Amino acid sequence: MVDVPQLVEQARQGRPRAVARLISLVEGASPQLREVMAALAPLTGGAYVVGLTGSPGVGKSTTTSALVTAYRKAGKRVGVLAVDPSSPFSGGALLGDRVRMSEHASDPGVYIRSMATRGHLGGLAWAAPQAIRVLDAAGCDVVLVETVGVGQSEVEIAAQADTSVVLLAPGMGDGIQAAKAGILEIGDVYVVNKADRDGADATARELNHMLGLGESRAPGDWRPPIVKTVASREEGVDEVVEALEKHRAWMEERGVLERRRRSRAAREVETIAVTALRERIGDLRGDQRLDALAERIVSGETDPYRAADDLVDGLTNGG
Amino acid sequence: MVDVPQLVEQARQGRPRAVARLISLVEGASPQLREVMAALAPLTGGAYVVGLTGSPGVGKSTTTSALVTAYRKAGKRVGVLAVDPSSPFSGGALLGDRVRMSEHASDPGVYIRSMATRGHLGGLAWAAPQAIRVLDAAGCDVVLVETVGVGQSEVEIAAQADTSVVLLAPGMGDGIQAAKAGILEIGDVYVVNKADRDGADATARELNHMLGLGESRAPGDWRPPIVKTVASREEGVDEVVEALEKHRAWMEERGVLERRRRSRAAREVETIAVTALRERIGDLRGDQRLDALAERIVSGETDPYRAADDLVDGLTNGG
Numbered sequence: 001m002v003d004v005p006q007l008v009e010q011a012r013q014g015r016p017r018a019v020a021r022l023i024s025l026v027e028g029a030s031p032q033l034r035e036v037m038a039a040l041a042p043l044t045g046g047a048y049v050v051g052l053t054g055s056p057g058v059g060k061s062t063t064t065s066a067l068v069t070a071y072r073k074a075g076k077r078v079g080v081l082a083v084d085p086s087s088p089f090s091g092g093a094l095l096g097d098r099v100r101m102s103e104h105a106s107d108p109g110v111y112i113r114s115m116a117t118r119g120h121l122g123g124l125a126w127a128a129p130q131a132i133r134v135l136d137a138a139g140c141d142v143v144l145v146e147t148v149g150v151g152q153s154e155v156e157i158a159a160q161a162d163t164s165v166v167l168l169a170p171g172m173g174d175g176i177q178a179a180k181a182g183i184l185e186i187g188d189v190y191v192v193n194k195a196d197r198d199g200a201d202a203t204a205r206e207l208n209h210m211l212g213l214g215e216s217r218a219p220g221d222w223r224p225p226i227v228k229t230v231a232s233r234e235e236g237v238d239e240v241v242e243a244l245e246k247h248r249a250w251m252e253e254r255g256v257l258e259r260r261r262r263s264r265a266a267r268e269v270e271t272i273a274v275t276a277l278r279e280r281i282g283d284l285r286g287d288q289r290l291d292a293l294a295e296r297i298v299s300g301e302t303d304p305y306r307a308a309d310d311l312v313d314g315l316t317n318g319g
Numbered sequence: 320m321v322d323v324p325q326l327v328e329q330a331r332q333g334r335p336r337a338v339a340r341l342i343s344l345v346e347g348a349s350p351q352l353r354e355v356m357a358a359l360a361p362l363t364g365g366a367y368v369v370g371l372t373g374s375p376g377v378g379k380s381t382t383t384s385a386l387v388t389a390y391r392k393a394g395k396r397v398g399v400l401a402v403d404p405s406s407p408f409s410g411g412a413l414l415g416d417r418v419r420m421s422e423h424a425s426d427p428g429v430y431i432r433s434m435a436t437r438g439h440l441g442g443l444a445w446a447a448p449q450a451i452r453v454l455d456a457a458g459c460d461v462v463l464v465e466t467v468g469v470g471q472s473e474v475e476i477a478a479q480a481d482t483s484v485v486l487l488a489p490g491m492g493d494g495i496q497a498a499k500a501g502i503l504e505i506g507d508v509y510v511v512n513k514a515d516r517d518g519a520d521a522t523a524r525e526l527n528h529m530l531g532l533g534e535s536r537a538p539g540d541w542r543p544p545i546v547k548t549v550a551s552r553e554e555g556v557d558e559v560v561e562a563l564e565k566h567r568a569w570m571e572e573r574g575v576l577e578r579r580r581r582s583r584a585a586r587e588v589e590t591i592a593v594t595a596l597r598e599r600i601g602d603l604r605g606d607q608r609l610d611a612l613a614e615r616i617v618s619g620e621t622d623p624y625r626a627a628d629d630l631v632d633g634l635t636n637g638g
Contacts, residue, residue, distance in 0.1 A: 037622035266613035270600050272627035277596045290585050297584035303360035305353045308591035
């Protein structure tokens, strides 16, 4: 058994191995998961969580890396969670395993973590928020969550951020892709990366049109900015940070940040509760109770709905 | 509100509109679903449920239709449930809406029902067994469940049959498709349809090889037969019926039928219980309890796991 309070204390002191260990504990659904989560709870809430999503090839890792550099210059501690559903990395991927991020690997003010799918539906949506909590509790001022924006599960992960950044690049048909993936609805800040390439202005215009940014909005509504960058040369990155800080300030002023975090927490509790209930039922496979109910259904004594009620009542009365 | 006992009585008497109405009630998750299921329970268990699955184009509907003819000749009442995940038909599709089946539409001893996906994962896996129960309670001796064997959900529906028939046709690369879809594991009887075409023998041989039918088996084990048919000319269909009856007799002798039905009932109860629990949690959206828990998580007073425990306890103590 791991000494959780000691590990949490070491993580607070900025020891990367302790942070890595804690993330492994929470993403691996270890028996100590609950103990870890309970220990982290009072230490969380300080980090500003930024989600970055976009199709493969738009330069997410490069942009993330450039943002890390910018935040480090401002003296912030930064956590990076790179979520890649197609990655062969196991959940136990090492800190600093991303080549793009290697320049930050030796920086004690930066934690980098890769996370691959857990092999089951909703796995990442479940594991990512726990890892974010660890980075938050470890004292990160900013947590950047980088996801591949292709499917529903990535959109869900992006929804776990305080601010969502959607990245596009010229000439990739991203506009249509973005619309399909539903990521147009989740962006608080849009970045057209590789803006030195042909078509960058067209992509920005198309995006501007699709987002209806030309239309009038109610006063006080957030108007997602479109920032052009060349992340590989760190061009435009300060403007992205500026846009992020503006969005954060806007959210704080209006109580939006608090509301987003609450609704996120509510969804998280739901997911955990449903998973827990499902596991309780799963535990009953081969159990006498379920067998007995099944027998009564086959013999026509009861029907599956009444049997399910019996099962649920059994679970909920401490069974 | 529908008079359920009257409707059930009418269905027992063989009135197709009553059967159709009952199926609509159970597949539409109507408020009377539980009443209907309770009324049906003591009337079920008499029908022999045969699943037919295979890729599009192998002639499932033609084979199903030929099987209906064969069973009708033997004086049996037959129910047909045609499950098509890609079908534009709504759940309320009319009896006799399948063109292929039109020859049986006016036969009072045959019920035909199409069922399309309910638009959510696991929807069919949930609705199909209820529809089978209606056909069973209505006095069908045989229920044929025809599904497109392409995905996991179809395999699950096939698993709800007493006997599963996997259909193939020559020259369609079905062997590989079958292996991919995992349907090789579910077939109790294999049919190579369109056996008048080139390659029928090769398909049967390939299948024989893949199934390891040449290998020795323990005495008493079921050896899935491979039957060649030309369903459009009703050739080989009597042999299929014979194979089905053999499988049924084999299952009954060894208690396999009872075991299959029990394990099916157990899975069904699980599905219903999980759905019910999920709905209970879903009902809490916007509920004060969930909001209060979310607020306490955001403020760091509690963690999502403890909050989920509280939520589950609240549900299970009659909350």
